Amino acid sequence: MNVHFIAIGGAAMHNLAIALHNKGYKVTGSDDTIFDPSKSRLEAKGLLPKTFGWFPEKITSNLDAIVLGMHAKADNPELLKAQELNLKIYSYPEFLYEQAKHKTRVVIGGSHGKTTITSMILHVMHYHGRDVDYMVGAQLEGFDVMVKLTEDNDFIVLEGDEYLSSPIDRRPKFHLYKPNIALLSGIAWDHINVFPTYEDYVEQFSIFVDSIVTGGSINYNEEDAEVKRVVEASENQIRKLPYQTPDYTVEDGETLLETSEGPMPIEVFGAHNLNNLAGAKWICQHMGIDEDDFYEAISTFTGASKRLEKIAESKTSIAYKDFAHSPSKVEATTKALKTQYNDRTLVACLELHTYSSLNAEFLKEYKGALDAADVAVVFYSPHAVEIKKLEEVTKDQIANAFQRDDLIIYTNPDDFKDFLFSQNFENKSLLLMSSGNYGGLDFDEVKKLF
CATH class of the missing domain: 3.90.190.20 (Mur ligase, C-terminal domain)
Structure with missing residues (x-):
């Protein structure tokens, strides 16, 4: 498959480009400027554009798909050429869904905690040698890439961002993934430039809950009153499974998580991270990891990059x-x-x-x-x-x-x-x-x- 990225240098976009390249796709791209680490990563894979800028001549009928990044504008010359040629144009989340539509889609949503929860899940899977596809918003220890796509893996774990999909698709990204298994960690008003009122922002999470496939499930943080209200008000035919912060103590700068086997020292700390851990445990259990195996793996989790x-x-x-x-x-x-x-x-x-x-x-x-x-x-x-x-x-x-x-x-x-x-x-x-x-x-x- 021949795919061209308009605005290939973005944090999410360059990771998707590398994932497709690793999968064997022919990948090209353009951008007006690219900074590290995107620049070095693209260069290492031979995907860095030779010249920065927008080149309509790169857009031909030989392309199977265009992936359009948020950094591009609606009047981008390459986008206009693609529209003129009637090529298939995807936003980043749309293309991810195309890659994942035959898999069990696990989507982690919430104003906060979604990167950490996604990272915890992937750490546990990696620790136990369970191979899954994924997209996460931070660099993880032990993982070379932030997006992995295969033909064979049954599960794909997606960090569900509520920000917009593309310059010509104003839907929040997490509306497009249609989860089989979902999690909602918290709702606290953000992205005021896109959602000017609190009510408008909260509505996006209601739409997310309603987008879960019939018969699917959602784990939700019942300590967040808005999350609890949004999930429990949904009439979607799904299982609704609440979670809350587990018991823990702090002694001499060390956090001890209460488990059925007694107190267990863990590397992460803070009530919000213990709450994230409870959500991650539920999701891992849905994915076939029992409680004891989860605790064994999570005790070695040190956190996602730039998160505490x-x-x-x-x-x-x-x-x-x-x-x-x-x-x-x-x-x-x-x-x-x-x-x-x-x-x-x-x-x-x-x-x-x-x-x-x-x-x-x-x-x-x-x-x-x-x-x-x-x-x-x-x-x-x-x-x-x-x-x-x-x-x-x-x-x-x-x-x-x-x-x-x-x-x-x-x-x-x-x-x-x-x-x-x-x-x-x-x-x-x-x-x-x-x-x-x-x-x-x-x-x-x-x-x-x-």
């Missing part, structure tokens, strides 16, 4: 970075680290970097999100606000939003770096939360502080 990822440690201090940016993720991650190292001063630094977090109206959703930190710092770049064409956000608006009198706010990357590097981290924990890099912070330099 330990970057440095000394005898008296520790540093983590996390992808957390939405209010619910920030609150859960901050609480988790404070609970794990309760006798240490927690310095929590949050970069407001996404469209939602830099929106003056949305900011109030962050009320209390950093309350568990002993020292709370917020960094944002006025330049990022400018690039996203948003109204200017002021320090006063941020201070009012977080409702914390001692909140430290920086807008200059050098000032933030000076603050960080002037700290004595003895008997402290450092948490760096961002989907960016604080205006150019070198994390290798941060490691030297510990």
Whole structure:
């Protein structure tokens, strides 16, 4: 099969391109710019475009399919040529469904936790030598790629993102997978640029639950009131199986999970991650892994990349970075680290970097999100606000939003770096939360502080 990718350099797109190449497809692609790690990965497989830009002449009737990435625009010259030739154009999730329609589709949805839960499931399967197809949003230890597609595997595990499918298909990605087995971890308003009201956002999850195939099942976090309401209100003929956070204790910086065999030490920590673990256990049981085998495997799971990822440690201090940016993720991650190292001063630094977090109206959703930190710092770049064409956000608006009198706010990357590097981290924990890099912070330099 001959497939061309328009905007091949995206995090999801380049992984799908590599998966198809590994499957034996002929893959080509274009993009106006590609950064690492996508660039190096594509180059290693011989898939990196020789020249950056859009080239309509690449689009011919010999192509079996076009996969269109979100980075492309609706007036992209290659897309227009494909439409002119009446070629089959797929969004990323549409093409994944085509590859998976004869498999048992396991889809993990939720505003938060879906990458971690998907990663836990794949870790357990890998540990026990069970081969499955998958798509996950983070690089996992022991896995070369983030998308794997085969002809033979029965199961495919998909991280179900609620963001849009393509520039010409405005449906959320997870509406297109038609799960046999689904999970819903939590609902907390996000993607305000696409779903301007809370009600509109929640509606997408109702549609997801209704998209589960008749006779399928959903495991849902019953501790989340909105998840519980959405799932239990659905009239879809499916099995509805609730889960909740299991019992656990924390002793001397170690989390012990209560099991039928007694307390078991695990590498991940925080109530939100224990809740994720409970959901992953259910899904693995649906996939043929019994409870004892699940516990054996999960005890060796260290986490997904950029999700509470330990970057440095000394005898008296520790540093983590996390992808957390939405209010619910920030609150859960901050609480988790404070609970794990309760006798240490927690310095929590949050970069407001996404469209939602830099929106003056949305900011109030962050009320209390950093309350568990002993020292709370917020960094944002006025330049990022400018690039996203948003109204200017002021320090006063941020201070009012977080409702914390001692909140430290920086807008200059050098000032933030000076603050960080002037700290004595003895008997402290450092948490760096961002989907960016604080205006150019070198994390290798941060490691030297510990």
